[in-house]
Amino acid sequence: MTRTQIYLPDDTHAQLLQIAQTGDQSLSQLIREGADMIIKAKSEGLTPTQKFVKAILSFPDSKRVKLSKSAVELIRDERD
Structure with a gap:
Protein backbone atom coordinates (compact mmCIF):
# COMPACT_ATOMS: atom_id res chain seq x y z
CA MET A 1 0.00 0.00 0.00
CA LEU A 46 -13.96 -0.85 -20.88
CA THR A 47 -13.75 -3.65 -23.41
CA PRO A 48 -12.02 -6.88 -22.31
CA THR A 49 -8.95 -5.86 -24.31
CA GLN A 50 -8.85 -2.44 -22.63
CA LYS A 51 -9.18 -4.09 -19.21
CA PHE A 52 -6.31 -6.44 -20.06
CA VAL A 53 -4.09 -3.59 -21.24
CA LYS A 54 -4.95 -1.57 -18.13
CA ALA A 55 -4.04 -4.53 -15.92
CA ILE A 56 -0.75 -5.10 -17.73
CA LEU A 57 0.19 -1.42 -17.55
CA SER A 58 -0.37 -1.45 -13.80
CA PHE A 59 2.41 -4.04 -13.33
CA PRO A 60 5.72 -2.63 -12.11
CA ASP A 61 8.47 -2.62 -14.75
CA SER A 62 10.40 -5.22 -12.76
CA LYS A 63 7.55 -7.73 -13.22
CA ARG A 64 7.07 -7.19 -16.96
CA VAL A 65 8.52 -9.47 -19.60
CA LYS A 66 9.19 -8.70 -23.23
CA LEU A 67 7.20 -10.86 -25.64
CA SER A 68 8.50 -11.98 -28.99
CA LYS A 69 6.67 -10.86 -32.13
CA SER A 70 5.33 -14.38 -32.65
CA ALA A 71 3.91 -14.44 -29.11
CA VAL A 72 2.22 -11.08 -29.69
CA GLU A 73 0.75 -12.38 -32.96
CA LEU A 74 -0.59 -15.50 -31.21
CA ILE A 75 -2.25 -13.37 -28.55
CA ARG A 76 -3.78 -11.10 -31.18
CA ASP A 77 -5.07 -14.10 -33.16
CA GLU A 78 -6.69 -15.57 -30.05
CA ARG A 79 -8.18 -12.21 -29.12
CA ASP A 80 -9.69 -11.58 -32.54
Missing part, protein backbone atom coordinates in the same frame (compact mmCIF):
# COMPACT_ATOMS: atom_id res chain seq x y z
CA THR A 2 1.05 3.57 -0.58
CA ARG A 3 0.60 6.16 2.11
CA THR A 4 -1.16 9.30 0.89
CA GLN A 5 -2.65 12.45 2.33
CA ILE A 6 -5.92 14.09 1.25
CA TYR A 7 -7.79 17.21 2.25
CA LEU A 8 -11.51 16.87 2.95
CA PRO A 9 -14.07 19.52 3.80
CA ASP A 10 -14.88 19.40 7.52
CA ASP A 11 -18.46 18.22 6.97
CA THR A 12 -17.33 15.45 4.58
CA HIS A 13 -14.74 14.28 7.11
CA ALA A 14 -17.33 14.25 9.91
CA GLN A 15 -19.85 12.31 7.82
CA LEU A 16 -17.23 9.77 6.74
CA LEU A 17 -16.12 9.27 10.35
CA GLN A 18 -19.73 8.68 11.39
CA ILE A 19 -20.26 6.15 8.57
CA ALA A 20 -16.99 4.40 9.42
CA GLN A 21 -17.88 4.12 13.11
CA THR A 22 -21.39 2.89 12.33
CA GLY A 23 -19.99 0.26 9.98
CA ASP A 24 -17.25 -0.73 12.43
CA GLN A 25 -14.52 0.33 9.97
CA SER A 26 -11.61 2.70 10.07
CA LEU A 27 -11.78 5.91 8.07
CA SER A 28 -8.94 4.60 5.90
CA GLN A 29 -10.85 1.41 5.10
CA LEU A 30 -13.92 3.42 4.15
CA ILE A 31 -11.93 5.71 1.84
CA ARG A 32 -10.20 2.72 0.19
CA GLU A 33 -13.59 1.07 -0.32
CA GLY A 34 -14.92 4.24 -1.95
CA ALA A 35 -11.85 4.51 -4.19
CA ASP A 36 -12.28 0.86 -5.25
CA MET A 37 -15.94 1.52 -6.10
CA ILE A 38 -14.98 4.46 -8.33
CA ILE A 39 -12.28 2.43 -10.09
CA LYS A 40 -14.72 -0.44 -10.67
CA ALA A 41 -17.41 1.90 -12.02
CA LYS A 42 -14.94 3.55 -14.39
CA SER A 43 -13.64 0.15 -15.55
CA GLU A 44 -17.07 -1.28 -16.37
CA GLY A 45 -17.21 0.67 -19.63
Whole structure:
Protein backbone atom coordinates (compact mmCIF):
# COMPACT_ATOMS: atom_id res chain seq x y z
CA MET A 1 0.00 0.00 0.00
CA THR A 2 1.05 3.57 -0.58
CA ARG A 3 0.60 6.16 2.11
CA THR A 4 -1.16 9.30 0.89
CA GLN A 5 -2.65 12.45 2.33
CA ILE A 6 -5.92 14.09 1.25
CA TYR A 7 -7.79 17.21 2.25
CA LEU A 8 -11.51 16.87 2.95
CA PRO A 9 -14.07 19.52 3.80
CA ASP A 10 -14.88 19.40 7.52
CA ASP A 11 -18.46 18.22 6.97
CA THR A 12 -17.33 15.45 4.58
CA HIS A 13 -14.74 14.28 7.11
CA ALA A 14 -17.33 14.25 9.91
CA GLN A 15 -19.85 12.31 7.82
CA LEU A 16 -17.23 9.77 6.74
CA LEU A 17 -16.12 9.27 10.35
CA GLN A 18 -19.73 8.68 11.39
CA ILE A 19 -20.26 6.15 8.57
CA ALA A 20 -16.99 4.40 9.42
CA GLN A 21 -17.88 4.12 13.11
CA THR A 22 -21.39 2.89 12.33
CA GLY A 23 -19.99 0.26 9.98
CA ASP A 24 -17.25 -0.73 12.43
CA GLN A 25 -14.52 0.33 9.97
CA SER A 26 -11.61 2.70 10.07
CA LEU A 27 -11.78 5.91 8.07
CA SER A 28 -8.94 4.60 5.90
CA GLN A 29 -10.85 1.41 5.10
CA LEU A 30 -13.92 3.42 4.15
CA ILE A 31 -11.93 5.71 1.84
CA ARG A 32 -10.20 2.72 0.19
CA GLU A 33 -13.59 1.07 -0.32
CA GLY A 34 -14.92 4.24 -1.95
CA ALA A 35 -11.85 4.51 -4.19
CA ASP A 36 -12.28 0.86 -5.25
CA MET A 37 -15.94 1.52 -6.10
CA ILE A 38 -14.98 4.46 -8.33
CA ILE A 39 -12.28 2.43 -10.09
CA LYS A 40 -14.72 -0.44 -10.67
CA ALA A 41 -17.41 1.90 -12.02
CA LYS A 42 -14.94 3.55 -14.39
CA SER A 43 -13.64 0.15 -15.55
CA GLU A 44 -17.07 -1.28 -16.37
CA GLY A 45 -17.21 0.67 -19.63
CA LEU A 46 -13.96 -0.85 -20.88
CA THR A 47 -13.75 -3.65 -23.41
CA PRO A 48 -12.02 -6.88 -22.31
CA THR A 49 -8.95 -5.86 -24.31
CA GLN A 50 -8.85 -2.44 -22.63
CA LYS A 51 -9.18 -4.09 -19.21
CA PHE A 52 -6.31 -6.44 -20.06
CA VAL A 53 -4.09 -3.59 -21.24
CA LYS A 54 -4.95 -1.57 -18.13
CA ALA A 55 -4.04 -4.53 -15.92
CA ILE A 56 -0.75 -5.10 -17.73
CA LEU A 57 0.19 -1.42 -17.55
CA SER A 58 -0.37 -1.45 -13.80
CA PHE A 59 2.41 -4.04 -13.33
CA PRO A 60 5.72 -2.63 -12.11
CA ASP A 61 8.47 -2.62 -14.75
CA SER A 62 10.40 -5.22 -12.76
CA LYS A 63 7.55 -7.73 -13.22
CA ARG A 64 7.07 -7.19 -16.96
CA VAL A 65 8.52 -9.47 -19.60
CA LYS A 66 9.19 -8.70 -23.23
CA LEU A 67 7.20 -10.86 -25.64
CA SER A 68 8.50 -11.98 -28.99
CA LYS A 69 6.67 -10.86 -32.13
CA SER A 70 5.33 -14.38 -32.65
CA ALA A 71 3.91 -14.44 -29.11
CA VAL A 72 2.22 -11.08 -29.69
CA GLU A 73 0.75 -12.38 -32.96
CA LEU A 74 -0.59 -15.50 -31.21
CA ILE A 75 -2.25 -13.37 -28.55
CA ARG A 76 -3.78 -11.10 -31.18
CA ASP A 77 -5.07 -14.10 -33.16
CA GLU A 78 -6.69 -15.57 -30.05
CA ARG A 79 -8.18 -12.21 -29.12
CA ASP A 80 -9.69 -11.58 -32.54
